Amino acid sequence: MSPRRRNRIFALLLPVAGLILFMPPYLRIPSRAEHLFGMPVLHVYIFLLWLIAVVLTAIVSRRLIREPGAEPVERRKADETDPGQP
Amino acid sequence: MLNSGLIVTVAGLYLSGLFLLAWYTERRVERGAGRFVDSSLSYTLSLAVYCSSWTFYGAVGSAVRNGLEFLTIYIGPTLMLMAWWFLLRKLVRISKTQRITSIADFISARYGKSAWLSALVTLIAMVVVMPYIALQLKAITASFNVLSDQPDFPPGPGEPHDLFSDSGLWITICMAAFVALFGTRNLGADVRHPGVVAAIAFESIIKLLSLGAIAVFALYGLNDGVRDMFSHVDQFPDLQRLYVFSADFEPRWIATTFLAAAAMVCLPRQFQVAVVENSDERHLATASWLFPLYMLLISLFVIPVAVTGVTHLPPDFNPDLYVLTLPLHFDQPYLALLAFIGGLSAGTSMVIMASIALSIMISNHLVTPLLLRLPRFSQPGPGDFSGMLLTVRRLSIAAILILGYIYYRAITSTNPLASIGLVSFTGFAQFLPALVGGIFWRDGTKAGATTGLIAGFIIWCYTLLVPNFANAGLLVAGIVADGPWDIAMLKPNALFGLSGWDRLVHGLFWSLSFNILLYVTVSLFTGQSAMERLQSAVFVDIFERNTANVDDALQRSAQTGDLFRLTQSVLGGETAYRMFRDYARRQGRKDHLPVPDPALIAYVERQLASTVGAASARTLVSRIVTGETITVESVIAILDEAKEAIRHSRELEQKSLELEETAEKLRHANDQLRRLDMQKDDFLSRVSHELRTPMTSIRSFAEILVDDDRIGSDQSRRFLGIIQNESQRLTRLLDEILDISRMESGGADWSLVAADARDIARQSIALMMGQAGEQQHRLVDRLGEQPMLVHVAPDRLQQVFVNLLSNAIKYNTQADPTTWIETVDCADPAYIEIHVRDNGPGIPPEDQEMLFAKFARGWNAQARSQEGSGLGLAISRQIMLQLGGSLTLAGSGPEGSTFAIRLQKAP
Numbered sequence: 001m002s003p004r005r006r007n008r009i010f011a012l013l014l015p016v017a018g019l020i021l022f023m024p025p026y027l028r029i030p031s032r033a034e035h036l037f038g039m040p041v042l043h044v045y046i047f048l049l050w051l052i053a054v055v056l057t058a059i060v061s062r063r064l065i066r067e068p069g070a071e072p073v074e075r076r077k078a079d080e081t082d083p084g085q086p
Numbered sequence: 087m088l089n090s091g092l093i094v095t096v097a098g099l100y101l102s103g104l105f106l107l108a109w110y111t112e113r114r115v116e117r118g119a120g121r122f123v124d125s126s127l128s129y130t131l132s133l134a135v136y137c138s139s140w141t142f143y144g145a146v147g148s149a150v151r152n153g154l155e156f157l158t159i160y161i162g163p164t165l166m167l168m169a170w171w172f173l174l175r176k177l178v179r180i181s182k183t184q185r186i187t188s189i190a191d192f193i194s195a196r197y198g199k200s201a202w203l204s205a206l207v208t209l210i211a212m213v214v215v216m217p218y219i220a221l222q223l224k225a226i227t228a229s230f231n232v233l234s235d236q237p238d239f240p241p242g243p244g245e246p247h248d249l250f251s252d253s254g255l256w257i258t259i260c261m262a263a264f265v266a267l268f269g270t271r272n273l274g275a276d277v278r279h280p281g282v283v284a285a286i287a288f289e290s291i292i293k294l295l296s297l298g299a300i301a302v303f304a305l306y307g308l309n310d311g312v313r314d315m316f317s318h319v320d321q322f323p324d325l326q327r328l329y330v331f332s333a334d335f336e337p338r339w340i341a342t343t344f345l346a347a348a349a350m351v352c353l354p355r356q357f358q359v360a361v362v363e364n365s366d367e368r369h370l371a372t373a374s375w376l377f378p379l380y381m382l383l384i385s386l387f388v389i390p391v392a393v394t395g396v397t398h399l400p401p402d403f404n405p406d407l408y409v410l411t412l413p414l415h416f417d418q419p420y421l422a423l424l425a426f427i428g429g430l431s432a433g434t435s436m437v438i439m440a441s442i443a444l445s446i447m448i449s450n451h452l453v454t455p456l457l458l459r460l461p462r463f464s465q466p467g468p469g470d471f472s473g474m475l476l477t478v479r480r481l482s483i484a485a486i487l488i489l490g491y492i493y494y495r496a497i498t499s500t501n502p503l504a505s506i507g508l509v510s511f512t513g514f515a516q517f518l519p520a521l522v523g524g525i526f527w528r529d530g531t532k533a534g535a536t537t538g539l540i541a542g543f544i545i546w547c548y549t550l551l552v553p554n555f556a557n558a559g560l561l562v563a564g565i566v567a568d569g570p571w572d573i574a575m576l577k578p579n580a581l582f583g584l585s586g587w588d589r590l591v592h593g594l595f596w597s598l599s600f601n602i603l604l605y606v607t608v609s610l611f612t613g614q615s616a617m618e619r620l621q622s623a624v625f626v627d628i629f630e631r632n633t634a635n636v637d638d639a640l641q642r643s644a645q646t647g648d649l650f651r652l653t654q655s656v657l658g659g660e661t662a663y664r665m666f667r668d669y670a671r672r673q674g675r676k677d678h679l680p681v682p683d684p685a686l687i688a689y690v691e692r693q694l695a696s697t698v699g700a701a702s703a704r705t706l707v708s709r710i711v712t713g714e715t716i717t718v719e720s721v722i723a724i725l726d727e728a729k730e731a732i733r734h735s736r737e738l739e740q741k742s743l744e745l746e747e748t749a750e751k752l753r754h755a756n757d758q759l760r761r762l763d764m765q766k767d768d769f770l771s772r773v774s775h776e777l778r779t780p781m782t783s784i785r786s787f788a789e790i791l792v793d794d795d796r797i798g799s800d801q802s803r804r805f806l807g808i809i810q811n812e813s814q815r816l817t818r819l820l821d822e823i824l825d826i827s828r829m830e831s832g833g834a835d836w837s838l839v840a841a842d843a844r845d846i847a848r849q850s851i852a853l854m855m856g857q858a859g860e861q862q863h864r865l866v867d868r869l870g871e872q873p874m875l876v877h878v879a880p881d882r883l884q885q886v887f888v889n890l891l892s893n894a895i896k897y898n899t900q901a902d903p904t905t906w907i908e909t910v911d912c913a914d915p916a917y918i919e920i921h922v923r924d925n926g927p928g929i930p931p932e933d934q935e936m937l938f939a940k941f942a943r944g945w946n947a948q949a950r951s952q953e954g955s956g957l958g959l960a961i962s963r964q965i966m967l968q969l970g971g972s973l974t975l976a977g978s979g980p981e982g983s984t985f986a987i988r989l990q991k992a993p
Contacts, residue, residue, distance in 0.1 A: 008171075015169035022161050022343070024336040031330045038313030040329040043389070046157065050164065050382045057168050058375035064171060065371045 004067060010060045018053050088419050090234035100427055101264055107288055108268060108281035115280045123280045124365050126372035131287035132359045133377050137384060138436035139225030142429045144503030147406035149392035153327030158339055160381035162346025170374045176525050177361045180628050185696045189357040190447045195700040196524040196625050197532035198618035204451035204701050210543050211354050214513030215440055219490030221506045222433040227254035229410050229429050233422060262487040265441050266480045278363050286439060289431035296428025300409050301387035303421060304394035315390060318397045325396055341591045345511040352514040355439035406503050441483045448482040449475050450699035458705055472658050497554055509550045512594050516542035519605045528626045532618055534609030542601030549593035552578050630729055646682045648710040649690050656694055687711055769940055776819060780812040822957045829964045836879035840992045843874040843918060847907055850887035863895045868908035874918045875992040878969050886962040890922045890985050898926035917988050925982040937975055938963045
């Protein structure tokens with residue numbers, strides 16, 4: 001599988017996995033009156049998951065942008081001169 | 087409690103500072119030095135305008151009242167940003183190519199640049215934003231009142247119900263003036279407002295730091311850290327909500343997550359900062375993780391404030407204001423002031439961005455289309471529109487804020503902040519089907535979008551706005567209790583008998599389901615106009631098409647004069663002049679007006695769209711062009727062809743790349759083969775040359791012996807001796823050739839035994855002693871005492887040593903010829919190394935390459951006359967390879983040459 005395709009799949013997988021893991025059934029599991037590191041287990045679950053999501057997204061997004069031949073950013077095209085402010 | 091004068095002064099200074107920042111940024115950008123605003127960091131921070139007073143104050147309130155549900159408001163956008171590649175990126179790309187100015191513009195542009203649709207979206211947005219702005223006013227006013235210890239609204243019995251003593255009014259007036267100055271300083275052909283973005287980004291930093299400061303104060307100032315803070319749950323059973331989920335939290339959790347995610351694109355201000363103000367798609371990649379991080383931090387800060395508020399503050403304090411009352415109650419008035427500034431940042435950033443977005447929508451989609459119908463504007467003069475539009479925008483900002491204030495006075499007093507906000511979210515979510523359907527489903531029609539929107543909006547009003555109005559006494563309360571005209575099935579809180587549902591979920595469900603159903607069904611049964619089809623193709627296939635400027639292909643024609651006058655009227659004389667002059671220059675017509683080809687017409691339309699929106703621009707342009715609609719069909723056909731062509735060309739490109747790679751490999755292999763071939767020819771010619779020389783001698787001498795009768799017996803004996811020598815030489819040569827070719831083809835099958843390499847070397851030295859003595863050549867033994875056990879065929883190894891020593895003796899022309907045979911420490915511990923070093927004249931660099939080649943021995947003129955076949959080193963090298971070792975020239979210079987023999991150690 002080409003790296004391009006793999007990046008696309010991860011780009012889709014991450015938000016979907018995030019969605020599922022933040023949904024009630026999964027949330028019920030750590031929802032109990034216990035503490036971990038002095039914090040409620042539920043808080044630890046949610047914030048840890050959140051942090052992992054941030055890190056993974058950073059990695060995948062960086063890869064998506066670095067692809068050779070990624071769509072060129074349209075800055076100013078040849079005929080789009082900015083006439084400036086009056 | 088602080089002096090209200092102090093608070094006003096600080097707030098005033100802060101807002102002036104913001105204004106200066108915006109102004110300074112605009113100046114820098116004008117000069118082309120606005121890089122810092124163009125960064126992905128400032129883009130991400132501008133996205134954080136999402137966090138308004140609702141976040142700053144209301145999140146704590148929600149945490150206290152409803153537990154962890156407040157997290158969904160931040161998880162939703164996190165998920166939406168994580169999926170940026172699929173949704174946000176497409177929105178940004180389309181908006182760039184179509185020069186979209188707002189969400190209403192986007193929706194209208196997608197569905198055939200329809201003016202009605204953009205007007206509808208604008209009207210809906212105006213109604214839905216009212217509660218949201220009211221929320222900001224309520225939060226800021228309440229926080230001001232608390233901080234300065236003034237009576238809060240609603241006034242109690244006996245207190246003056248005077249409009250002008252309500253600080254809320256003054257705050258509203260100030261905000262209106264501020265935003266009007268801020269966001270409408272000029273109109274350009276550029277859709278972006280870098281000054282505003284800079285100010286918003288700055289406020290996002292202030293918000294975060296401020297809330298963080300309060301959280302740290304709560305955690306470490308009022309408690310002893312995390313453990314201590316969470317240890318009070320037994321005394322405060324209400325806190326349970328923050329630790330575990332209540333029994334039926336699921337529907338609201340899912341609903342609010344969905345609403346918050348939708349809000350990231352459907353809120354006009356979010357659409358503005360995320361899509362319209364985006365300057366570089368790559369910023370999305372950074373925002374995709376940085377923005378969720380911001381959300382995470384904000385959520386993290388909310389919790390300590392909420393928990394500490396419950397455990398440390400009196401129970402009748404409003405949880406929505408814990409952020410303020412916590413520092414106030416514990417004698418930290420300046421920390422409270424910092425919190426107030428944070429809240430002010432949160433509120434003002436939302437109001438600024440929302441009112442700018444809405445004012446653009448109102449002026450472009452409500453006012454301009456109306457103006458265009460007036461006869462006055464059928465032949466617009468220069469600068470007519472631009473001045474008018476600026477006034478319209480300022481007035482609409484005032485109108486929005488007034489509406490928000492009215493809502494605030496009338497309704498909001500009883501509701502907590504978060505629930506007001508969610509009502510607004512649900513209203514904006516009605517845009518979602520038309521928006522998302524529009525960019526993924528080509529068959530979504532204008533009729534479908536319109537019906538869906540209207541239905542969704544009406545149901546939203548009915549299920550969520552009406553109960554609020556009724557509870558505030560503005561409508562007959564009986565509507566909520568018994569249904570309109572006593573029809574129970576139409577009760578606003580229990581439509582069609584679905585009772586017992588949470589109000590928000592109920593309203594969301596019905597409004598959105600009707601919206602989607604009607605959108606899909608009506609789209610399936612209605613057709614699309616030519617323009618609709620064109621636009622939907624452009625939108626949905628934006629990533630597949632290369633041609634961004636589809637309109638260029640529309641075969642339209644117009645008079646240049648008409649185009650110029652039109653541009654003048656909307657953008658002003660100077661801008662129009664510059665535009666046309668540059669365009670003419672590019673066309674190669676330096677001092678004339680440009681030729682009015684379809685590309686120019688499309689260009690003008692685009693520039694106008696940046697100011698008045700796609701629909702109005704189209705209307706304006708269509709008045710002065712001819713020949714448009716007929717050819718839209720053919721353009722669509724061309725588009726579809728173009729799509730196929732692009733796909734084919736991409737495939738072709740890939741194939742040709744592969745072909746090139748293969749060709750390169752083939753070329754390489756060909757070169758190698760040719761070289762080998764040349765070597766072979768070389769070898770064969772050399773072999774035949776070497777064989778011929780002795781053969782010639784033998785033949786000539788044999789001929790003489792046969793032909794010449796007069797040869798004496800001495801001479802004939804000598805000749806025969808020569809013939810014998812040469813024959814032997816020939817045989818030797820043939821043996822060697824056979825030997826080496828057998829070795830090369832792998833046919834050599836020697837029996838290997840374990841032996842000490844030094845013994846073999848010493849035997850070779852002994853053998854060569856005689857020859858060395860004849861040349862006064864010293865052979866020095868430096869093989870050492872360490873045994874070197876190797877697996878070899880001993881006589882073959884000896885052959886190698888003998889060859890090296892013989893060469894050394896033969897070619898050393900120095901005064902004191904010496905050869906050292908020494909053991910050397912080998913870098914690789916699995917091998918042993920022996921060096922044969924002489925102090926001869928060295929081998930010239932140009933001969934070193936071919937040293938081990940067959941028959942290459944031309945480096946010493948003297949050598950030519952010596953014995954030897956020229957195969958010696960080649961054979962030695964081959965032998966070493968066969969034995970699993972190597973023979974190399976370790977170095978050579980004027981001080982001598984060194985040959986290195988390497989062998990694998992016997993295990």
